[in-house]
C-alpha cells in the first residue's frame with residue numbers, strides 16, 4: 728500500500744462521494760457532491776478537500792473551510808476512510824494534511840463536530856461541549872483569535 732495525499736480534483740468528486748454513500752447513506756452522499764464542488768466554484772471562501780489515493784483509487788477524503796463567524800477560525804468538514812482501509816493510518820495522514828493547510832492559511836482555532844474523541848484528541852483537540860448521542864464539539868487552539876476583521 729502506497730498512500731498519496733493530494734488536493735481533490737474536480738473529476739474525483741463523484742468517486743469520493745461514494746465513500747460517503749458507503750458509510751453514511753444516500754442523502755449525505757448527494758449533499759457532499761455539492762459541498763465538494765464549491766471548491767471549484769466562484770466562492771471567495773471555498774472549502775478545501777484532500778483525497779487519499781492508493782494507486783489510482785480514492786480510499787479516503789477530508790475537508791476544511793473558513794468559519795465565517797470569526798477571523799482565523801476554521802471548521803473541519805468530513806473525514807472518511809473506506810471501511811476496508813480503516814485502521815491503517817490513512818485517517819491520520821488526511822487529518823495531518825488538513826491541519827497543516829489550516830496552519831498555512833493562518834488558522835488559530837479549529838472546530839470539529841465528532842463522536843470520535845480519541846481520534847481528534849490525539850491531535851490535541853479538546854471537547855468544549857457534549858451534545859446528545861455522543862456528539863462533541865471539539866476545539867484545537869494553536870494561537871490567539873484576533874477580535875477584528
Ligand SMILES: CC(C)(COP(=O)(O)OP(=O)(O)OC[C@H]1O[C@@H](n2cnc3c(N)ncnc32)[C@H](O)[C@@H]1OP(=O)(O)O)[C@@H](O)C(=O)NCCC(=O)NCCS
Pocket residue numbers: 750805806807808809812813814815816817818819820840841842843845846849
Ligand atoms: C475516523 C476515521 C477517519 C479514522 O481513519 P483511520 O484511517 O481508520 O484511522 P487511522 O488508522 O489513521 O488511526 C488514527 C488513530 O485514531 C484511532 N482511531 C481511528 N478510528 C477510531 C475509532 N473509530 N475509535 C477510536 N479510535 C480510533 C486509531 O487507534 C489511531 O490511533 P494511533 O495513531 O494512536 O494508533 C475512519 O475510521 C472513518 O472513516 N470512520 C468512519 C467515518 C467517521 O467516523 N468519520 C469521523 C466523523 S467526524
